[in-house]
Amino acid sequence: MKFTKTVFATAALSLFAGLALAEEMTIVSWGGAYSKSQLKAYHEPYTANTGVTIINDESAGTAVPKLRAMKEAGNLTWDVVDVEAGPAMQLCDEGLAMEIDHDFMLADAPDGTLASNDFGDFIVSDCFIPQIVYSYTVGYRNDMVGSTPPTSICAIFDTETYPGKRSLKKGALSNMEWALLCDGVAKADIYPMLETAAGQDQALAKLDTIKDDVIWWSAGADTPQLLADGEVVMGSTFNGRLFALIEEQNQPVSMLWDGQIYDLDGWIIPTGLSPERQARALHYVRFATDTQRLADQSRWISYGPTRASSALLVDKHAELGIDMAPHMPTDPANSTNTFLMNYAFWADYKDDIESKFQAWLAK
Amino acid sequence: MGFEPKRLWLLSFAIVSVFLAYLMTSNEYFSSKNIRRTLPVLFAIFGIVFLGPVSAFFGGLFGWFFGWFFYWIYEGGYRAKLHPYLTSGQVLWYYSFRVICGMVFVFLIAPILVVMPLSFNAQDFFTFTPEMLRLDPAGYSLKHYQDFFNNSDWQRSFWNSLIIAPIATIISVSLGTLAAIGLSQSHVPAKRAIMAILISPMIVPLIISAMGMFFFYSTLGNFMENTLGLDKNLVGYVKVILAHAVLGIPFVIITVTATLVGFDKSLTRAAANMGAGPLKTFFKVQMPLIMPGVISGGLFAFITSFDEVVVVMFIGSASQKTLPWQMFIGLREQISPTILAVATILVGISVLLLMTLELLRRRSERLRGLSPG
Numbered sequence: 001m002k003f004t005k006t007v008f009a010t011a012a013l014s015l016f017a018g019l020a021l022a023e024e025m026t027i028v029s030w031g032g033a034y035s036k037s038q039l040k041a042y043h044e045p046y047t048a049n050t051g052v053t054i055i056n057d058e059s060a061g062t063a064v065p066k067l068r069a070m071k072e073a074g075n076l077t078w079d080v081v082d083v084e085a086g087p088a089m090q091l092c093d094e095g096l097a098m099e100i101d102h103d104f105m106l107a108d109a110p111d112g113t114l115a116s117n118d119f120g121d122f123i124v125s126d127c128f129i130p131q132i133v134y135s136y137t138v139g140y141r142n143d144m145v146g147s148t149p150p151t152s153i154c155a156i157f158d159t160e161t162y163p164g165k166r167s168l169k170k171g172a173l174s175n176m177e178w179a180l181l182c183d184g185v186a187k188a189d190i191y192p193m194l195e196t197a198a199g200q201d202q203a204l205a206k207l208d209t210i211k212d213d214v215i216w217w218s219a220g221a222d223t224p225q226l227l228a229d230g231e232v233v234m235g236s237t238f239n240g241r242l243f244a245l246i247e248e249q250n251q252p253v254s255m256l257w258d259g260q261i262y263d264l265d266g267w268i269i270p271t272g273l274s275p276e277r278q279a280r281a282l283h284y285v286r287f288a289t290d291t292q293r294l295a296d297q298s299r300w301i302s303y304g305p306t307r308a309s310s311a312l313l314v315d316k317h318a319e320l321g322i323d324m325a326p327h328m329p330t331d332p333a334n335s336t337n338t339f340l341m342n343y344a345f346w347a348d349y350k351d352d353i354e355s356k357f358q359a360w361l362a363k
Numbered sequence: 364m365g366f367e368p369k370r371l372w373l374l375s376f377a378i379v380s381v382f383l384a385y386l387m388t389s390n391e392y393f394s395s396k397n398i399r400r401t402l403p404v405l406f407a408i409f410g411i412v413f414l415g416p417v418s419a420f421f422g423g424l425f426g427w428f429f430g431w432f433f434y435w436i437y438e439g440g441y442r443a444k445l446h447p448y449l450t451s452g453q454v455l456w457y458y459s460f461r462v463i464c465g466m467v468f469v470f471l472i473a474p475i476l477v478v479m480p481l482s483f484n485a486q487d488f489f490t491f492t493p494e495m496l497r498l499d500p501a502g503y504s505l506k507h508y509q510d511f512f513n514n515s516d517w518q519r520s521f522w523n524s525l526i527i528a529p530i531a532t533i534i535s536v537s538l539g540t541l542a543a544i545g546l547s548q549s550h551v552p553a554k555r556a557i558m559a560i561l562i563s564p565m566i567v568p569l570i571i572s573a574m575g576m577f578f579f580y581s582t583l584g585n586f587m588e589n590t591l592g593l594d595k596n597l598v599g600y601v602k603v604i605l606a607h608a609v610l611g612i613p614f615v616i617i618t619v620t621a622t623l624v625g626f627d628k629s630l631t632r633a634a635a636n637m638g639a640g641p642l643k644t645f646f647k648v649q650m651p652l653i654m655p656g657v658i659s660g661g662l663f664a665f666i667t668s669f670d671e672v673v674v675v676m677f678i679g680s681a682s683q684k685t686l687p688w689q690m691f692i693g694l695r696e697q698i699s700p701t702i703l704a705v706a707t708i709l710v711g712i713s714v715l716l717l718m719t720l721e722l723l724r725r726r727s728e729r730l731r732g733l734s735p736g
Binding site: 058229 | 516680699
């Protein structure tokens with residue numbers, strides 16, 4: 001009986017202790033090293049300044065369906081959501097994300113440049129508050145590529161020179177672009193071709209040539225694990241994951257910058273928040289996307305800040321002390337052969353191409 | 364290419380076996396127990412020479428095993444403890460049966476055991492590094508355990524699980540026990556139908572229950588927040604606890620119903636005859652006798668809540684993030700060995716919990732004179 005009483009008392013106390021923490025907000029992000037960089041660069045200083053407790057929900061991977069369900073049920077538990085540019089456009093179109101007046105709601109650059117000019121083209125949607133530029137790229141095991149390490153993205157399709165398994169994203173995004181690029185299609189023609197059924201079939205036919213050699217990944221952590229295990233000779237993932245694998249974990253892995261596909265990641269604020277929650281969300285976002293904060297984030301992870309004014313402030317890694325600028329996907333030395341993901345294209349065609357890709361995968 | 368070393372191993376193993384058999388049958392010295400002393404040393408030296416110091420340990424282990432095994436076969440020790448009239452086939456089966464049982468055991472336990480050394484990995488991957496295989500201390504570290512105890516996300520989810528699971532268990536045990544007792548009465552109409560409804564959460568696919576619960580509890584939560592004016596966090600906990608209690612109830616009903624089958628109804632009548640009211644009869648007579656069923660049902664309910672990831676992800680918000688939720692996310696986004704450290708800790712807790720319960724059960728049986736103890 002005593003035991004039961006103690007359990008009850010402890011539980012009740014903890015509950016009330018939880019209630020005593022007045023202000024809380026739930027921020028949705030991706031987890032892993034990325035969430036850590038946000039914790040260090042944004043959350044910790046924000047909590048120190050305002051006393052608002054920030055709760056991390058690492059559900060960004062399912063943000064779109066979850067926000068739809070939350071709206072349907074009238075039970076919105078998220079305050080700020082970290083999404084890629086494509087889903088942000090989708091959420092904006094569906095009215096699930098709030099429209100932002102960038103100049104009015106976000107901070108100016110230190111020299112007084114308006115936010116819309118500082119972010120420039122990265123503001124791809126009225127609801128999207130840009131945060132970082134990252135890229136899909138490829139890492140390979142140094143000890144499994146022989147004496148001729150790959151220099152081109154098309155090494156993915158070259159199973160003769162680089163035999164062994166490769167890990168690719170279990171989805172159309174990035175794979176379709178690379179397939180056409182390595183099938184000799186000019187960069188400018190890739191997205192127009194992918195709009196047509198013939199172009200999609202051509203990309204899948206190219207992927208067919210390596211289908212037996214592919215391990216499909218669905219989470220950003222998969223490729224680093226497979227590379228560390230030596231299960232694959234090369235694999236695609238986000239450049240920040242490869243940075244962590246190579247520089248922080250010291251694995252015998254190198255990465256390619258060739259053919260990297262830029263994508264953007266940023267915040268959206270869901271529609272339907274109560275006025276005080278919305279005010280808090282806006283207050284947080286204004287703080288987290290100012291010039292200094294965006295530059296601070298690049299001290300924890302190798303993703304490029306989206307503000308032109310932040311790029312000048314990119315410094316050394318906070319723990320490793322190495323210069324971060326050469327590890328940014330946007331560094332001039334890294335961006336000789338790249339392309340920017342066409343978000344508008346993917347926002348329109350993603351559902352169609354994705355289902356076609358999944359059908360091909362199941363064959 | 365990968366085939367060669369295996370062949371080589373088999374070949375050398377065969378040569379060693381034949382050589383040993385020859386030694387034992389031809390040489391007086393080796394046919395005695397001496398072989399059991401010599402072999403480990405030989406194998407250990409072999410290990411040092413060919414593979415390095417760590418192999419000496421494994422070499423010694425192998426040597427000890429083979430020495431024992433060959434001696435056992437040679438001396439006919441395998442018949443020593445069996446009835447003398449068994450045929451060779453029966454003896455063979457006697458040992459094959461034990462080997463098969465052992466293999467089943469390994470099959471069940473190995474995945475859990477593999478996790479434990481990996482949780483001491485010095486690297487951030489689920490990989491046995493060369494340092495670990497060499498038993499080099501540099502390959503091991505406690506950093507994943509430190510991460511678990513220092514990381515606020517892990518701590519929050521751990522405490523959430525410790526708040527949610529016990530309360531959900533208490534609710535499901537009380538409701539489930541009452542339901543089972545009610546359903547065991549002969550005068551209750553439509554017993555089977557009621558039973559089927561009550562245990563449906565166990566049968567309906569979890570994801571479907573979760574989807575239904577999401578909409579049901581969203582409405583309930585909105586009502587509690589907006590109309591009753593309760594705190595958002597408190598409502599979140601209430602929702603998850605109620606949902607987990609619902610999932611736990613079927614287990615309690617089933618185990619308690621099973622114990623009630625063996626319960627002698629005349630005892631309650633005897634108690635009533637002696638002037639005890641229904642409540643007193645229940646707590647003094649019926650409850651102690653069906654206690655084992657209640658406890659094991661409660662244990663199942665607790666584990667259900669403690670292990671549950673689908674429903675809580677639908678119903679809970681991030682403030683109610685439980686341990687399985689955090690583990691699921693960690694696995695999907697990070698593949699960090701912190702999960703393995705947590706798993707090891709949880710295995711430890713489960714073993715302790717089960718051992719305590721078993722000891723308590725034995726103690727109560729002994730006290731009630733049900734077993735010689």
